[in-house]
Amino acid sequence: MPDTETEISILKIKVAGLEQRLEKLLLEHKKGIHSFVRADDVLHNHRRVITAELADAFDRIIKLELMMYPRLVRDMDHLHAVIGDREAKAYNPLDFRDPTKKPT
Numbered sequence: 001m002p003d004t005e006t007e008i009s010i011l012k013i014k015v016a017g018l019e020q021r022l023e024k025l026l027l028e029h030k031k032g033i034h035s036f037v038r039a040d041d042v043l044h045n046h047r048r049v050i051t052a053e054l055a056d057a058f059d060r061i062i063k064l065e066l067m068m069y070p071r072l073v074r075d076m077d078h079l080h081a082v083i084g085d086r087e088a089k090a091y092n093p094l095d096f097r098d099p100t101k102k103p104t
Helices: 002-068 072-083
Strands: none
């Protein structure tokens, strides 16, 4: 019997060591998750700032184009009246930018 008691005590010591390792791993896992959440927040803020900057740049480009070409809006309206706009655009066999409209 003393032999099984020593084996049980050795197993209890091993289990206690494994529990301590598990607690350390759990703590490291929680730290990793927290750092990923912070990184996601940083990326979200970065995306928001970049989107705002691109929208601002797009507005500035539009203003410059309209300053350089004051009749641009009227010309584009006339062009769209002739060929259509987006979905209503007329089929042009020379325009192969949209692969779904290629002749078969």
